[in-house]
Amino acid sequence: MSPLPRPTTPGAGILPVSPRWPDRSFRWLALLAALSIVALIVLVGWELYAGAALAVKKFGVGFLGSSDWNPVTDKYGALPFIFGTLVSSVIALLIAVPLGVATALFLTEMAPVRMRQPVITVIEMLAAVPSVIFGLWGVFVLVPWLRDHVFQWFKHTLGFLPLFKGPIYGPSMLAAGVVVAIMILPIITSVSREILRSVPNLQREAAYALGATHWEVIRIAVLSYARRGLFGAAVLGLGRALGETMAVTMVIGNRPDISASLFAPGYTLASVVANEFTEATTDVYLSALFELGLVLVALTIVINAIAQLMLRTLAGPGSGKVM
Amino acid sequence: MVQTAPLPVSSSASTVRPSAPASKPPPAVPVDDLPAFDIQGFSLWYGSRQALYDVSIRIPARQVTAIIGPSGCGKSTCLRALNRMHELTPGTRIVGSLRLFGDDLYASGIDPAYVRRRVGMVFQKSNPFPTMSIEENVLVGLRLNGVRDRAFLQERLEESLRMSALWDEVKDVLNRPGTSLSGGQQQRLCIARALAVQPEVLLMDEPCSALDPIATAKIEELIQLLRERFTVVIVTHNMQQAARCSDRTAFFYMGKLIEYAATREIFTNPANPQTEAYVSGRFG
Ligand SMILES: Nc1ncnc2c1ncn2[C@@H]1O[C@H](COP(=O)(O)OP(=O)(O)OP(=O)(O)O)[C@@H](O)[C@H]1O
Ligand SMILES: [Mg+2]
Numbered sequence: 001m002s003p004l005p006r007p008t009t010p011g012a013g014i015l016p017v018s019p020r021w022p023d024r025s026f027r028w029l030a031l032l033a034a035l036s037i038v039a040l041i042v043l044v045g046w047e048l049y050a051g052a053a054l055a056v057k058k059f060g061v062g063f064l065g066s067s068d069w070n071p072v073t074d075k076y077g078a079l080p081f082i083f084g085t086l087v088s089s090v091i092a093l094l095i096a097v098p099l100g101v102a103t104a105l106f107l108t109e110m111a112p113v114r115m116r117q118p119v120i121t122v123i124e125m126l127a128a129v130p131s132v133i134f135g136l137w138g139v140f141v142l143v144p145w146l147r148d149h150v151f152q153w154f155k156h157t158l159g160f161l162p163l164f165k166g167p168i169y170g171p172s173m174l175a176a177g178v179v180v181a182i183m184i185l186p187i188i189t190s191v192s193r194e195i196l197r198s199v200p201n202l203q204r205e206a207a208y209a210l211g212a213t214h215w216e217v218i219r220i221a222v223l224s225y226a227r228r229g230l231f232g233a234a235v236l237g238l239g240r241a242l243g244e245t246m247a248v249t250m251v252i253g254n255r256p257d258i259s260a261s262l263f264a265p266g267y268t269l270a271s272v273v274a275n276e277f278t279e280a281t282t283d284v285y286l287s288a289l290f291e292l293g294l295v296l297v298a299l300t301i302v303i304n305a306i307a308q309l310m311l312r313t314l315a316g317p318g319s320g321k322v323m
Numbered sequence: 324m325v326q327t328a329p330l331p332v333s334s335s336a337s338t339v340r341p342s343a344p345a346s347k348p349p350p351a352v353p354v355d356d357l358p359a360f361d362i363q364g365f366s367l368w369y370g371s372r373q374a375l376y377d378v379s380i381r382i383p384a385r386q387v388t389a390i391i392g393p394s395g396c397g398k399s400t401c402l403r404a405l406n407r408m409h410e411l412t413p414g415t416r417i418v419g420s421l422r423l424f425g426d427d428l429y430a431s432g433i434d435p436a437y438v439r440r441r442v443g444m445v446f447q448k449s450n451p452f453p454t455m456s457i458e459e460n461v462l463v464g465l466r467l468n469g470v471r472d473r474a475f476l477q478e479r480l481e482e483s484l485r486m487s488a489l490w491d492e493v494k495d496v497l498n499r500p501g502t503s504l505s506g507g508q509q510q511r512l513c514i515a516r517a518l519a520v521q522p523e524v525l526l527m528d529e530p531c532s533a534l535d536p537i538a539t540a541k542i543e544e545l546i547q548l549l550r551e552r553f554t555v556v557i558v559t560h561n562m563q564q565a566a567r568c569s570d571r572t573a574f575f576y577m578g579k580l581i582e583y584a585a586t587r588e589i590f591t592n593p594a595n596p597q598t599e600a601y602v603s604g605r606f607g
Contacts, residue, residue: 113413202450206513208411210464210520211440220463224454 091177
């Protein structure tokens with residue numbers, strides 16, 4: 001190592017120190033931004049609670065367990081909406097996660113390089129379609145098609161299950177699940193793709209070197225390495241599904257019933273708030289809608305918390321956090 | 324584009340001339356034995372870029388063959404061609420023939436997975452499967468082959484871990500994740516994983532370059548044990564290592580096989596001036 005050249009001009013060699021103020025003011029600015037987000041969340045929560053106070057006082061905990069929803073008698077309960085939200089979201093996940101992960105696998109592990117970008121672009125376009133458009137398409141194209149073909153098929157082959165019993169109207173829990181699945185497919189696919197792309201090539205090579213076939217490599221080296229992240233992708237999709245409003249409102253049938261049949265219409269927390277806000281004539285009615293909003297927020301938070309706990313028990317590398 | 328080969332940078336290489344192993348008898352090439360690999364006129368391209376030029380080499384069975392040469396000369400490429408791993412890189416193309424104990428590995432209808440079951444590989448960076456335990460890591464190759472017999476798996480587990488000199492260190496923690504081991508242990512775990520399927524040949528691409536001297540010494544010892552049962556081909560940048568643990572050495576330069584002879588010959592009396600310059604650290 002040659003020694004560093006000595007400074008020749010006086011004063012040189014001491015690096016100029018940048019002024020401290022940009023550093024400090026940036027720190028304050030960043031802190032302020034972070035705090036304002038927290039403040040916003042607290043504010044929204046508080047406002048929701050304030051709006052719901054009347055209903056909370058009137059119905060108490062029974063609100064959550066009651067399936068009454070009757071503006072005429074001013075009796076309100078959240079159960080059908082919680083049920084509808086959960087069921088439609090779970091249907092959506094059951095469809096979208098396998099499809100999204102399979103698409104991501106195809107894109108990262110199988111598709112010829114030239115084909116990848118076009119497919120990715122199409123998927124991103126799907127994500128850019130506004131919710132109401134999915135709703136319209138759902139009402140006029142998807143739901144009739146499901147009603148006349150898919151639902152009939154389910155009824156004939158799996159009709160012995162309570163899930164597929166009962167009359168077929170078209171707008172239904174299942175239709176909502178399918179529409180939401182299509183809507184959360186892009187996010188699940190693109191997050192899964194990022195996760196799969198982050199699997200080191202060395203892992204794949206390790207499996208190939210053992211004489212694994214392509215599918216075995218995907219199974220032992222790619223999917224198992226990525227499983228935490230993929231679970232995270234599913235949770236992210238679930239978060240979207242729970243709060244999805246517009247398209248669901250248009251295809252779910254909007255009836256606050258709890259039915260075992262997926263062909264039956266349902267209602268979700270988000271839909272009922274959006275739908276009945278303008279009709280809420282009494283204070284209690286409005287307050288009940290507020291409380292449904294509160295329940296939706298709480299549901300989302302609880303489900304995310306459960307997901308984080310489950311992630312922790314899933315051993316493996318990589319953080320499952322994608323949110 | 325022709326890449327100019329950089330000088331061997333290792334400072335020790337220029338000062339310490341590696342000495343041929345003293346204890347080992349000069350390895351006689353078993354002329355009658357079928358060579359493990361018989362490679363004739365082998366060239367390889369990455370797209371339009373040629374990485375190997377007309378390589379012909381006979382790698383004897385149950386010996387350790389070292390591949391040395393400056394960075395970018397095609398050592399890894401050559402090694403990966405031996406079990407068709409290069410095919411994972413899109414756009415590669417080969418010409419020439421490569422036989423493993425007489426079987427043409429590139430014959431049409433030969434499944435690369437079959438080739439890789441016969442020719443195992445250990446990588447520069449250890450890569451145990453992080454979601455698997457130590458035990459699962461070792462046995463994954465057998466399980467892929469559909470072996471379900473518990474007693475047999477147990478036996479193979481111990482045998483492989485003993486062969487890779489890891490058994491004593493891990494026998495009580497077989498259920499811990501493979502990634503909970505130290506770097507050197509992980510590399511030996513990867514060796515155990517490769518050995519468990521009992522390949523005919525074990526390829527090693529700079530298996531010690533990420534390890535400290537003690538872990539390196541362990542792996543070198545291990546290689547000495549392996550040569551009793553397996554054929555080993557090892558790529559190394561460390562010429563002392565090549566001198567210490569190989570029977571034969573191949574020197575590559577810019578994609579060409581320059582010289583291939585008994586290790587002692589290569590290090591004490593190389594026939595080619597380029598080889599001489601490289602092994603003595605005076606390159607160019
Ligand atoms: N995937 C690839 N695509 C294109 N060219 C490649 C690829 N891999 C290697 N090459 C080229 O092939 C030549 C040989 O590479 P190789 O990796 O075999 O060198 P090496 O001898 O193993 O070097 P090192 O000692 O640095 O590992 C290099 O010039 C490299 O640029
Ligand atoms: Mg290399």
